[in-house]
Amino acid sequence: MKAVTANRLADGRVVYLAPDGAWTERLVNAAIFENIEAENALASLGASAIEFADAYLIEVHTDGYPSGREALRETIRNSGPTIRTDLGKQAENG
Amino acid sequence: MYRYDEFDAAIVYDRVKQFRGQVERRLSGELSEDEFKPLRLMNGLYLQLHAYMLRVAIPYGTLSSKQLRKLAHIARKYDKGYAHFTTRQNVQYNWPALVDVPDILDGLSTVEMHAIQTSGNCIRNVTSDQYAGATAEEIEDPRPWCEIIRQWSTLHPEFSFLPRKFKIAVTASDHDRAAVRVHDIGLRLHKSLTGEVGFEVIVGGGLGRTPIIGPTIREFLPKKHLLSYLEAILRVYNLYGRRDNKYKARIKILVNAEGVDRFREQVEQEWALIKGSDLDLPVCEIDRIRVYFSPPVFERLPHESASLKESIQSDDGFARWVRVNTAAHKQPGYAIVNISLKPIGGVPGDATDAQMEAAADLAERYSFDEIRVTHEQNLCLPHVKKDNLFAVWTTLKQHDLATANIGLVSDIIACPGLDYCTLANTRSIPIAQRISERFADFDVQENLGEIKVKISGCINACGHHHVGHIGILGVDKKGEEFYQVTLGGSAAEDACLGDIVGRGLSSGEVVDAVERLVDFYRGERNDGERFLDAYRRLGPGPFKEALYANA
Numbered sequence: 001m002k003a004v005t006a007n008r009l010a011d012g013r014v015v016y017l018a019p020d021g022a023w024t025e026r027l028v029n030a031a032i033f034e035n036i037e038a039e040n041a042l043a044s045l046g047a048s049a050i051e052f053a054d055a056y057l058i059e060v061h062t063d064g065y066p067s068g069r070e071a072l073r074e075t076i077r078n079s080g081p082t083i084r085t086d087l088g089k090q091a092e093n094g
Numbered sequence: 095m096y097r098y099d100e101f102d103a104a105i106v107y108d109r110v111k112q113f114r115g116q117v118e119r120r121l122s123g124e125l126s127e128d129e130f131k132p133l134r135l136m137n138g139l140y141l142q143l144h145a146y147m148l149r150v151a152i153p154y155g156t157l158s159s160k161q162l163r164k165l166a167h168i169a170r171k172y173d174k175g176y177a178h179f180t181t182r183q184n185v186q187y188n189w190p191a192l193v194d195v196p197d198i199l200d201g202l203s204t205v206e207m208h209a210i211q212t213s214g215n216c217i218r219n220v221t222s223d224q225y226a227g228a229t230a231e232e233i234e235d236p237r238p239w240c241e242i243i244r245q246w247s248t249l250h251p252e253f254s255f256l257p258r259k260f261k262i263a264v265t266a267s268d269h270d271r272a273a274v275r276v277h278d279i280g281l282r283l284h285k286s287l288t289g290e291v292g293f294e295v296i297v298g299g300g301l302g303r304t305p306i307i308g309p310t311i312r313e314f315l316p317k318k319h320l321l322s323y324l325e326a327i328l329r330v331y332n333l334y335g336r337r338d339n340k341y342k343a344r345i346k347i348l349v350n351a352e353g354v355d356r357f358r359e360q361v362e363q364e365w366a367l368i369k370g371s372d373l374d375l376p377v378c379e380i381d382r383i384r385v386y387f388s389p390p391v392f393e394r395l396p397h398e399s400a401s402l403k404e405s406i407q408s409d410d411g412f413a414r415w416v417r418v419n420t421a422a423h424k425q426p427g428y429a430i431v432n433i434s435l436k437p438i439g440g441v442p443g444d445a446t447d448a449q450m451e452a453a454a455d456l457a458e459r460y461s462f463d464e465i466r467v468t469h470e471q472n473l474c475l476p477h478v479k480k481d482n483l484f485a486v487w488t489t490l491k492q493h494d495l496a497t498a499n500i501g502l503v504s505d506i507i508a509c510p511g512l513d514y515c516t517l518a519n520t521r522s523i524p525i526a527q528r529i530s531e532r533f534a535d536f537d538v539q540e541n542l543g544e545i546k547v548k549i550s551g552c553i554n555a556c557g558h559h560h561v562g563h564i565g566i567l568g569v570d571k572k573g574e575e576f577y578q579v580t581l582g583g584s585a586a587e588d589a590c591l592g593d594i595v596g597r598g599l600s601s602g603e604v605v606d607a608v609e610r611l612v613d614f615y616r617g618e619r620n621d622g623e624r625f626l627d628a629y630r631r632l633g634p635g636p637f638k639e640a641l642y643a644n645a
Contacts, residue, residue: 011145011146012146012192014143049126050123054141071573072575073512077144081144082524
């Protein structure tokens with residue numbers, strides 16, 4: 001399964017494509033796609049290019065957590081630096 | 095210190111204005127990300143794992159207190175209350191918003207700072223010895239030459255799109271604190287047999303995926319020819335350096351492919367065309383730049399300070415800090431103070447806004463308003479009266495800046511690694527933290543003496559692992575972090591690359607393995623023998639055995 005991720009253009013924050021086509025800051029709220037659907041979702045993003053930068057696909061479990069080879073990298077992106085748990089999303093999600 | 099003239103000021107002012115317009119056009123959709131990315135990179139703005147990252151140049155590592163206070167202010171107002179000092183004497187902010195970056199750059203310009211040429215395939219920030227102008231070892235202050243190179247290389251139209259990035263370091267001491275042999279060009283000021291001062295020119299050193307200790311292509315270059323000779327090297331590189339493969343595009347690959355002799359010939363041929371031209375600065379211009387770096391007005395003091403002696407006798411912690419973190423100054427009665435940014439268990443190179451302000455205040459009050467940034471990710475107050483060392487230490491201690499570990503096993507270089515960096519395969523900071531905690535005992539550390547541990551989270555080697563006495567390279571094995579150890583490297587005057595000793599160790603194994611190496615060294619060393627020297631004497635075999643014992 002896959003999700004679409006990017007960084008928000010204005011402030012660089014990590015975002016994920018939500019089922020309603022908006023961007024969410026929480027991976028658990030992201031749209032989860034089968035592989036081919038994911039490619040299509042990524043390809044159709046062009047129109048909203050002022051909202052985000054550097055969109056790409058990540059592998060996720062069905063429960064919305066990163067999986068596969070880049071799981072650690074994407075977990076850190078989704079949470080914050082492991083050495084500063086007071087920073088990033090991990091500090092905000094309470 | 096150097097002060098901007100009207101040209102410098104205009105360049106920076108125009109660039110901020112231009113970038114503000116580019117950001118506006120990107121935010122309005124007029125520029126696509128593909129169009130904008132090279133523009134933001136030309137202004138030091140990267141996109142990292144969590145956010146944008148802004149890299150600000152600190153030319154040859156020299157800062158005034160006003161500049162450091164501005165860096166602190168930016169950290170507090172626009173970032174998350176801290177900044178990260180890098181191995182190239184730059185500073186990085188990890189969380190700036192794109193919309194704020196024009197204002198940040200505007201703020202920097204008010205203190206004569208910028209982020210120009212901190213990214214991209216151009217000549218980057220020129221680095222130097224943090225003890226420049228303060229150590230008795232040096233032949234002369236290398237910074238006027240750094241400044242001359244900075245002016246020559248700033249927006250140099252011919253060298254703004256080189257095959258790859260280009261890094262220059264300059265030193266003027268026998269003891270190399272600027273790692274000149276692992277730069278694209280390393281310059282070492284030295285005296286010829288006739289007593290004339292000139293440059294040894296080292297070309298094609300570097301780390302990354304093809305680590306090379308740079309060969310000397312010219313033993314002696316008269317100082318007045320510096321710019322024409324540099325121009326000749328860059329022209330040869332610009333013409334013949336590879337552009338088809340990013341991993342083979344650095345000048346070290348060209349020098350290696352051509353061979354040192356042929357490369358030298360090409361440079362000399364090119365140089366013959368431009369030697370003595372307008373590129374070679376007239377003496378009056380060199381002198382004009384040199385005036386900016388005139389030594390401060392030191393007091394005439396005795397070598398020894400009675401009050402220092404007294405404080406050393408009454409406070410063991412202070413005595414240790416003086417032994418470990420201060421260095422000899424050329425002026426009697428003064429010392430060079432190193433400020434460690436490596437607290438036990440901390441993040442190497444990070445400083446909070448309050449710490450930067452504290453260092454700035456100390457510099458203003460006690461060090462002729464100067465702070466230096468070191469390539470080993472520490473700070474330095476270059477000119478402190480010995481009489482004032484106790485006061486400086488007391489303040490540093492209040493701000494957790496008095497860790498007495500300069501050059502010791504916990505004074506670790508580590509790249510940001512996978513905690514921040516998009517290129518990293520593994521984390522490096524947590525390994526640094528755990529090694530530092532393992533050797534937290536300062537008696538143990540001091541007894542072990544100089545051990546340089548350097549950690550990189552990927553093959554790009556920002557953590558200089560190839561030249562660590564103990565180098566650690568993070569490698570990804572099917573999604574798991576492993577760490578490959580190299581031994582016996584050095585970035586100093588005895589520069590050499592470490593040996594890869596065997597298979598990678600898991601994150602759980604690596605700290606124990608480092609401790610076994612250090613224990614082995616402690617058992618085998620001769621009196622006063624450094625880790626590196628013991629390794630060179632005994633060879634990799636027994637160290638390898640120690641590394642993998644129990645593993």
